[in-house]
Amino acid sequence: MDVVFEVTALILVVAVVRAAARRVGLPEPVLLLIVGVGLAYLPGFPDYRLPPELVLQVGLPLLLYAAAFTTWVPALRANARPIALMAVGYTLFTTVVVGYLAHLLVPGLPLAAGMVLGALVAPPDAVAAVAVGREAGMPRRVVAILEGESLFNDAAALTALKVAVAAVVGGSFGLGDAVGRFLLTSAGGLAVGWGVARLLAKVRARVENPMSDAMLSLLAPFLAYLPAEAIGASGLVSVVVTGLYLGHQAPRLMDAQARLVAHSFWQVIEYALVGVVFVVIGLRLPDIVAGLDRYSAGFLASVSVTVVAAVVISRFVWVFPAAYLPPLLSRRLRERDPAPPWQLPALVSWAGMRGVVSLAAALALPTTTAGGAPFPQRELLLFLTFVVIVATLLGQGLTLPALVRRIRPPVDDDAVHAEQETLAQRAAAAAGLERLDEILERENPPPEVVQRLRQQAERRLTLALAGGAEVEREPPALIYRRLRRQMLEAARARLVELRDKGELDQDAFVHVLREIDLEESSLVHDDRGRREVARGTRTTRSHR
Template sequence: MSSVDAFKLVLICLIAMVGLQLLATRLRLPPAAALLLGGTALAFLPGLPPITLDPDLVLIVFLPPLLMNGAYFSVWDDLKSNFASILLLAVGAVVFTTLCVGLALHWVIPALPWAACFALGAIVSPPDAVAAKAVLERLALPRRLTVLLEGESLLNDAAGLVLVRFAVSAALTGAFSASSAALSFGLLALGGIAVGGVVAYALIKALKYLNDDFLMITITLLASWISYIVADFIGVSSVISTVTCGLAIGWYQHELFSAAARLRGTSFWAVMVFLLEALVFILIGLSLRGVVTRLEAHGALPLLIPAVATVIVAVIVSRFVYVFGIDGVGALVRRLRGDATRTDWKATTILGWAGMRGVVTLAVALGLPDSMPGRDMILVASFAVIFVTVVIQGSTIGAVIRWVAPDDTDVRNTRHLNEPQAWAHLEAAQLGAIESLVRDAEGKLIHPRLFEQYSYRAQLSKSISELDTFPTDRRIAHYDIVLAAIAAGREELLRLHRAGMLHDELMHALERDLDLQEISARHNRG
């Protein structure tokens, strides 16, 4: 396929995406499921050439910005308070699923080497950040469940990719060491954190010297690929490096970006992520044709159905066994400590059913070497797992949530202010900032329109309607004071957040209000 044909294919995918999004809305389906089904249907259209995806290109184009977006908008407080639970899912569930799938597959196909069985287990074990976000963003879940699922999807790819690397090496060489794998994972993770931190530090320093909104937004986009590519070049975890970089820039963006840059950047990222997610699922569907064609040529497709069905069942059941087992152990530990808290079967059921796979699973499967034992079966099983988890689980998770009706028992930390309390702090700071500015040295009120803004503006417009030009000095003086008040409110908001008194979600909401006020004031000031 030529470059021009590839571009035309992307345009066709974007056009199809619009229709599929509308169809998903009409049928009340998760967009990810509709896009995957649509891409699969497009793949078998007569006259359409087979689509061959470069797995390395898919990973490097789509994964870094999507990981960066998830990390950038992550809530620090929730991540910290649930970090142990996230790690149990991101690492423990990946290892457990890998073992269960490997054992089940070897039971069905004893001739397949153990390493190849575990390689498939590692490929299908990590739920995907893109799939999880695409399905969960339209569902109403208790806050803790959302944090666990999104946090898991950000970190588990690193564990899965390390396991795949060792499993493939073992399948090709016959050598494997569990201790070496564990040590390698630790080193890769620490290296990824270090690289992501260094890249974030350098970019944050650069952002401080820029005064151009579009350049600042461009740098945040480039940060995803820089952190990913540098980590990959050094040989450490690209996933963890990108997530670390995104978390760091997201933490400092309140101080680095102007109101206009922040609002423009948020809009830019929202549109870009929407397009990338849509293209990912359509391309996954399009890739099925090449896999099926290759297997039909060998007459192997019917023979693989039992093995593929076993893998799908093992993937789904092992996640339920793991999450319910962890919840049970946690309840037992709490009971031994004197806490009578019971297991939360409702939340655990949702965790078990929300294991959607996506782009990483497909890209890693497509990237397996041709000499890998059982490669064709691994490709079919990987696609089948993606298809079932996104289309079936993704389409029914809303019904599961309504059925179990989870208790929203999330309790905000008492050190966090609520919204009225936060506004009281901000408005007190703003009033303090303008009190000395609206009066002259004798205490006379010289800017009464700040107290009765709209009525004063109407009176002012009437009083100067006969003048040839508008008295800009009066307008500028007015909005200079407004901007001073907004700056004082922003400083107080940041102080409350850095002191741990303000939850990240409320911080973003109040900051957006101040950003809108500032943009309006700067526009009116001229």
């Protein structure tokens, strides 16, 4: 009964906080963290102790797979250079900078233990940055880079962490050996992920039941993670590769109903897991502080400020040269991808909030070395990791929207976006009509059926009319969706009325209601896209 109460209380907290975040005016991850810290000191509130292995081996593969499955692969390709430089180069750079600094600052801290701290705080958590950035009107390319970075930096950081922890536990640390092991485990993860992805693609292409496909989708991250870890490769790299491949191939592998189920399923998983972990991060504060009795307050404050400053400044030191040096050194690259306006690397530099991965990895640190000695200053490493998480989430998370307004980055061209949508709608409608003409050459369906099919295809062309319309005027497509939703509301109400009168059986009611819900969900999705365009346009005007 106690377990049921604790789980219910935690989920209720997450649901209430996420619902209140918009009204309060704070980003959801930031508010979840603040509430978690507050609840930690509330008498009688359950003491949640999520096993670190549960987060690292269950929660993180699920989150990474969900993010990878929905990632736009063409954006990854278009931004492959900056993403690789951030996900791998910046992660290792931060690990080394913070590691050496901690080794110099903290008396008696071995260099390998310093590298452990560096690897813990190296990977930014793009969940918070992207959530805040989208609301603030951050350019799409910055969001794409942050999302791509977050897919691979966790794997890079945790691979570096494994090497550093092994050095602490084993008592030796060699930079050449560390680099070799990092490359080997990453390459192994890529190979395993590619193999698992191809195998699962063949299996899922033959699965026709949407529920069975959803179960396979749930198993996919673990089918990628476990074999990679078993051979000493990076399980997280394997998960990311599998998710990217299967998500990109989903339109070919899955039918429409399976895609709807998978989309909703992963949305719920990601929504719940991220919320729970951010609250638990705050709830662990008392445990982390409890083991620091032997350190003075002045020492903790000075080391904390220095480490946080190193984490923040090292990102600027890496990002700006990474953005401007490659185009400067390569004419070919300069012609294909010229140096960006300074505002873009500035936003990427400031959007370096830490979160789930850092704390979970810190809590999973071993307590002793191979010889049975205590892990060097483990409590201090935990505390500094927590301080970096809180400082970046609150400091950068709360100021990122103001920074976007202040520096006025180049805004996305909404006309280009609308043009792309018009092109997509027209291409889809034309393909449908072409296939209908092919069918009519070999079949002779009733005229009313043909007329209805043509009307459905031409509806896409009607939606395309909104592409070039101005936001202030309600375009035809929006009028269509608004009126169609009102019609669907009336249809649903009549359906319920007939059910309540006992004039419909269950199968007929469920079938027709699902058709109405599917159509309305597509209209709601379209409306959200329009609102994002409108919000971006308003942001553009406020900048001007």
